[in-house]
Amino acid sequence: MPKGRVEIHEKYCKSCGLCVAVCPTKVLRISEKTNTKGYRPVEQFKEGCIGCALCAVTCPDAAIEVFKTEE
Amino acid sequence: MGRVLMKGTEAIAEAAIQAGCKFFFGYPITPQNEIPEYMSAHLPEVGGTYVQAESEVASINMVMGGGATGYRVMTSSSSPGISLMSEGISYIAGSEIPAVIVNVMRAGPGLGGILPGQADYLQSTKGGGNGDYNLIVLAPSTLQECVDLTQLSFELAQKYRNPVMVAADGFMGQMMEAVEIHPSATRDDPADTTWGLGFMGERGGKRSHLHSLFLTPEPLEAHNRRLQEKYGRIKETEQRCETYHVEDAELLIAAYGTTARISRSAVNNLRAEGLKVGMIRPITLWPYPTDAFQALPDGIRHILVAEMNAGQMIDDVKVATNCRYPVSFYGRTGGFAPSVKEIEDECRRLLAL
Amino acid sequence: MSEVKIYARPVSWMPDVSSHYCPGCGHGIAHRLVCESIDELGIQNDTIGVASVGCSAMIYDYIDIDYCEAPHGRAPAVATGLKTVRPDKIVFTYQGDGDLASIGMGEIVHAANRGQNITVVFINNAIYGMTGGQMAPTTLLGQKATTCPLGRDEKVNGYPIRVSEMLATLPAPGYIARVSVAQPKYTIKAKAAIKKAFQNQIDGKGFSLVEVLSSCPTNWGMRPVESFDWLISTMMPYYPLGTFKDFD
Numbered sequence: 001m002p003k004g005r006v007e008i009h010e011k012y013c014k015s016c017g018l019c020v021a022v023c024p025t026k027v028l029r030i031s032e033k034t035n036t037k038g039y040r041p042v043e044q045f046k047e048g049c050i051g052c053a054l055c056a057v058t059c060p061d062a063a064i065e066v067f068k069t070e071e
Numbered sequence: 072m073g074r075v076l077m078k079g080t081e082a083i084a085e086a087a088i089q090a091g092c093k094f095f096f097g098y099p100i101t102p103q104n105e106i107p108e109y110m111s112a113h114l115p116e117v118g119g120t121y122v123q124a125e126s127e128v129a130s131i132n133m134v135m136g137g138g139a140t141g142y143r144v145m146t147s148s149s150s151p152g153i154s155l156m157s158e159g160i161s162y163i164a165g166s167e168i169p170a171v172i173v174n175v176m177r178a179g180p181g182l183g184g185i186l187p188g189q190a191d192y193l194q195s196t197k198g199g200g201n202g203d204y205n206l207i208v209l210a211p212s213t214l215q216e217c218v219d220l221t222q223l224s225f226e227l228a229q230k231y232r233n234p235v236m237v238a239a240d241g242f243m244g245q246m247m248e249a250v251e252i253h254p255s256a257t258r259d260d261p262a263d264t265t266w267g268l269g270f271m272g273e274r275g276g277k278r279s280h281l282h283s284l285f286l287t288p289e290p291l292e293a294h295n296r297r298l299q300e301k302y303g304r305i306k307e308t309e310q311r312c313e314t315y316h317v318e319d320a321e322l323l324i325a326a327y328g329t330t331a332r333i334s335r336s337a338v339n340n341l342r343a344e345g346l347k348v349g350m351i352r353p354i355t356l357w358p359y360p361t362d363a364f365q366a367l368p369d370g371i372r373h374i375l376v377a378e379m380n381a382g383q384m385i386d387d388v389k390v391a392t393n394c395r396y397p398v399s400f401y402g403r404t405g406g407f408a409p410s411v412k413e414i415e416d417e418c419r420r421l422l423a424l
Numbered sequence: 425m426s427e428v429k430i431y432a433r434p435v436s437w438m439p440d441v442s443s444h445y446c447p448g449c450g451h452g453i454a455h456r457l458v459c460e461s462i463d464e465l466g467i468q469n470d471t472i473g474v475a476s477v478g479c480s481a482m483i484y485d486y487i488d489i490d491y492c493e494a495p496h497g498r499a500p501a502v503a504t505g506l507k508t509v510r511p512d513k514i515v516f517t518y519q520g521d522g523d524l525a526s527i528g529m530g531e532i533v534h535a536a537n538r539g540q541n542i543t544v545v546f547i548n549n550a551i552y553g554m555t556g557g558q559m560a561p562t563t564l565l566g567q568k569a570t571t572c573p574l575g576r577d578e579k580v581n582g583y584p585i586r587v588s589e590m591l592a593t594l595p596a597p598g599y600i601a602r603v604s605v606a607q608p609k610y611t612i613k614a615k616a617a618i619k620k621a622f623q624n625q626i627d628g629k630g631f632s633l634v635e636v637l638s639s640c641p642t643n644w645g646m647r648p649v650e651s652f653d654w655l656i657s658t659m660m661p662y663y664p665l666g667t668f669k670d671f672d
Contacts (some may be wrong), residue, residue, distance in 0.1 A: 129501040
């Protein structure tokens with residue numbers, strides 16, 4: 001499987017959960033942290049990201065950047 | 072171009088082209104149809120564009136977009152059409168976009184009639200649209216003045232980034248007179264790239280954003296203060312007025328536009344009879360020429376306001392003179408203008424009081 | 425092995441700004457697709473946006489390009505003025521369904537009918553968002569809104585308007601498509617349509633409109649994920665996706 005990772009700009013995240021719902025490998029979740037707007041930002045909580053970027057494609061706040069490791 | 076006999080509406084249109092206006096957004100309404108017709112025929116000759124809008128609501132918003140580029144744009148209409156434009160005019164003023172709007176006024180209210188009127192005085196000078204804003208309003212009294220004030224309106228619009236209205240009544244639009252039309256010295260001036268939309272590259276990637284929306288009160292009040300400061304500067308520097316035989320006048324007629332032409336004849340006739348009658352003629356209806364009214368001599372016993380409406384300028388005269396003189400009114404509506412004789416008779420009646 | 429960034433925040437998205445939109449609102453997705461199109465076409469310095477009235481009135485706070493405001497519904501007229509004077513610039517409007525399909529129906533029909541060389545991004549979320557969830561011209565039959573609390577009744581309120589199909593009956597407009605942002609698979613197609621609508625203008629082809637089916641979780645009274653499910657199950661059957669007209 002390709003290997004990827006996401007970087008979540010927590011200050012923009014509004015914890016709408018759309019990215020969590022569309023992630024095919026279910027590596028995202030809403031965290032226990034609180035950002036300056038009072039939302040609980042999404043986090044990648046385990047390995048298994050494949051760098052498909054579906055989370056970023058669906059994020060309404062452009063809060064997600066995606067990296068992919070090329071072999 | 073030498074002296075030529077032209078219809079008022081066509082003179083206004085040619086004057087605008089000679090002032091560097093290349094873009095016109097119009098919608099038909101009587102009695103101003105010759106302006107869009109002239110523009111549609113002649114703008115292509117100077118590389119310009121005429122767009123026929125689907126309504127006055129659309130044409131004024133096309134003017135808003137066109138003016139937002141910093142280039143000279145224009146529309147024209149007549150009273151009911153101006154009512155439809157009032158929303159857009161408020162936005163244009165609030166967004167500080169230069170625009171020229173010609174109103175060939177007809178008789179109202181409502182659909183009214185297609186004959187001349189001056190009943191848009193209050194709409195033009197006191198608002199029309201929502202919010203605290205002012206239009207610069209110019210009222211020509213001859214066709215040469217239609218030409219000159221149309222050209223001036225483009226300069227003032229650009230200078231103050233404000234909409235300017237040429238308030239010509241239907242007589243001004245439909246009569247013919249000899250005029251001279253020269254190119255404005257500023258006709259080829261480039262658009263102001265410091266704020267004009269479409270010059271982001273020229274600004275080195277700094278965007279321009281023209282808007283009237285400020286959702287929080289602090290910036291909206293600051294915006295209003297800035298606008299009021301600008302209107303204050305316009306009031307200080309742009310008042311225009313003609314006085315005629317005021318020095319020894321006992322009775323003064325206050326009139327503008329076509330009514331001022333008629334009043335001038337009445338003044339001449341009454342002077343020939345030895346009656347001391349004069350006239351004060353506001354050329355800028357906004358800013359109101361308060362300075363000229365303040366400077367009127369003390370010997371005046373009475374001011375007669377004459378208009379083609381039911382008495383819309385009376386309050387401005389009273390305020391501009393601090394109610395120093397008694398003020399009364401004579402006017403006609405429905406498309407009639409007061410006749411020279413009617414004004415003379417009213418003057419004689421007032422002088423006999 | 426080397427790591428590359430494959431998805432970045434768009435350059436034309438205003439730096440360091442968080443939007444005022446509710447969590448899960450589709451406006452943010454559509455804004456991002458506009459930004460990505462502007463970035464990829466390299467037109468940031470040459471694009472003039474026209475903001476409309478509604479939730480997206482403050483789109484100019486999020487996209488770093490020249491911007492003009494328009495009164496409610498009048499964005500296509502303002503865009504016509506801009507494009508007439510600056511045919512060398514890329515002019516687009518971004519309008520919601522209340523703005524475009526109700527108060528602004530006259531302006532959009534005539535801009536389309538003139539074949540005006542502009543791009544229109546039309547957000548259809550079947551409700552008035554900014555004012556608090558009133559019935560829109562696009563509200564579905566039976567859908568509840570604050571001004572049709574028992575649900576839209578065609579006998580009183582008429583039927584929801586299919587703007588794309590209606591405009592596609594005109595000869596002048598060149599490209600009219602309906603897309604959705606309900607799932608990534610739709611959003612990827614939506615991006616392609618929006619980018620194409622800008623490319624059409626660059627190529628001087630004429631009027632392009634992309635209708636974007638979007639969500640309003642707050643006024644629909646749903647969680648974001650649930651709202652996108654409703655969009656697919658209930659909106660998309662009435663508003664079918666597809667290209668209704670194309671230049672080619």
